[in-house]
Amino acid sequence: MSTPLRVLLVEDSEQDARLILRELKRGSYDPSLERVHTPEGMTEALSGQAYDVVLCDHSMPRFDSLAALRMIKERGLELPFIIVSGSIGETIVAEVMRSGANDYVLKSELRRLVPAIERSRRDVAERGERRRAEIALKESEERFALAVQGSRDGLWDWNLATGDAYYSERFKDILGCEDGALIDSTESFLRLVHDEDRDRVAAALRGHLERREPYDVEFRRRTDAGELRWICSRGQALWDEQGKATRMAGSLSDITARKRAEAVLRDKLDIIERQQEAIRQLSTPIIEVWDGVITMPVFGAVDERRAEQMMDVLLQAIVRTGCRSAIIDLTGADGIDHRTGDHIMRLVHAVELVGVRGIVVGIRPEVAQTIVSIGVDLSRIITLANLRDALVHCMKGPGRRERRR
Numbered sequence: 001m002s003t004p005l006r007v008l009l010v011e012d013s014e015q016d017a018r019l020i021l022r023e024l025k026r027g028s029y030d031p032s033l034e035r036v037h038t039p040e041g042m043t044e045a046l047s048g049q050a051y052d053v054v055l056c057d058h059s060m061p062r063f064d065s066l067a068a069l070r071m072i073k074e075r076g077l078e079l080p081f082i083i084v085s086g087s088i089g090e091t092i093v094a095e096v097m098r099s100g101a102n103d104y105v106l107k108s109e110l111r112r113l114v115p116a117i118e119r120s121r122r123d124v125a126e127r128g129e130r131r132r133a134e135i136a137l138k139e140s141e142e143r144f145a146l147a148v149q150g151s152r153d154g155l156w157d158w159n160l161a162t163g164d165a166y167y168s169e170r171f172k173d174i175l176g177c178e179d180g181a182l183i184d185s186t187e188s189f190l191r192l193v194h195d196e197d198r199d200r201v202a203a204a205l206r207g208h209l210e211r212r213e214p215y216d217v218e219f220r221r222r223t224d225a226g227e228l229r230w231i232c233s234r235g236q237a238l239w240d241e242q243g244k245a246t247r248m249a250g251s252l253s254d255i256t257a258r259k260r261a262e263a264v265l266r267d268k269l270d271i272i273e274r275q276q277e278a279i280r281q282l283s284t285p286i287i288e289v290w291d292g293v294i295t296m297p298v299f300g301a302v303d304e305r306r307a308e309q310m311m312d313v314l315l316q317a318i319v320r321t322g323c324r325s326a327i328i329d330l331t332g333a334d335g336i337d338h339r340t341g342d343h344i345m346r347l348v349h350a351v352e353l354v355g356v357r358g359i360v361v362g363i364r365p366e367v368a369q370t371i372v373s374i375g376v377d378l379s380r381i382i383t384l385a386n387l388r389d390a391l392v393h394c395m396k397g398p399g400r401r402e403r404r405r
Contacts, residue, residue: 002030010056010068012037027114038062058085078128080120154252174254176223194220209245230259284310286317292324293394299332307343325394326351331362348381361390
């Protein structure tokens with residue numbers, strides 16, 4: 001099956017053109033041929049369509065191969081250019097080849113034309129691939145250089161096979177080391193890590209290289225100027241077919257500002273926690289009203305959470321003071337319901353379990369009426385009218401229980 005071939009033939013002899021066409025057909029090509037022999041004709045031909053190859057006679061009345069080759073180069077075209085001439089001197093051949101021609105064939109040896117075309121097309125294709133690869137590499141290097149210059153992170157690249165390493169200038173700035181303090185090796189980097197963090201960073205590196213665990217570690221660094229910095233290091237390795245790490249690259253970030261902000265936040269949270277504890281203490285105060293007697297005034301409503309807090313505070317106070325009696329004053333309490341009554345009973349029972357006498361005072365008439373109506377049983381609890389009566393009761397010592405409203 002014939003292969004299509006678009007040919008631009010720069011030739012002033014019609015007879016030679018027919019011989020070339022016949023030779024191409026004999027070489028299993030199906031050529032479509034455009035013949036020109038003047039600069040104007042070639043300009044028009046190059047503007048009209050694309051070609052697979054240019055076959056050019058060296059010398060014509062108004063044109064020659066050097067001028068034709070120059071027109072192709074000026075347009076930036078990558079076309080196989082082959083000289084097909086009746087006679088051409090070695091000096092001219094050398095000049096034309098230096099100018100960019102791919103090959104030359106004498107008209108008396110047209111049997112060489114097809115192999116020359118195939119070889120030239122292959123060379124041009126390979127040269128084009130190399131050029132595209134070079135352009136892509138250059139663009140990649142430029143992108144990397146821009147990324148390095150514009151990045152706030154420091155970049156590093158270790159060749160684990162040779163022990164060499166690359167560190168960007170930003171990398172060195174983040175570590176705050178002077179010129180010469182960081183050489184191109186992994187050991188040099190580890191020496192700059194804070195003494196207390198160095199083993200942990202080395203272990204993270206080993207875990208990534210040996211077990212492919214993620215490498216994402218934070219550590220401290222004391223700069224040459226004495227500043228303590230927090231740094232985050234991340235990286236990814238490449239392994240060969242035998243599972244051995246051959247290369248590792250990553251980034252280095254200065255997280256000192258974030259760490260300082262976290263410390264400030266922790267301080268604020270500690271302050272808030274202390275304030276909340278103070279508020280809890282204020283909302284559930286413990287007053288030592290007599291030797292061995294404490295009282296806990298209750299204000300507002302008592303829900304499940306408040307009851308647990310009251311029990312915790314009261315039991316801690318009993319242990320702290322070593323008291324014998326604990327008075328729960330409900331004078332300021334409101335919203336007494338069945339659950340509140342149960343909370344109070346549980347509170348008194350907890351006090352009694354640690355060997356302390358529990359007394360409830362301050363049940364107002366409307367609260368007493370509510371307690372009776374909802375059926376809360378306070379029969380097992382000592383209830384007195386007010387704090388004064390409770391103190392008198394405590395000073396009498398253990399005796400018959402009294403119940404007053």
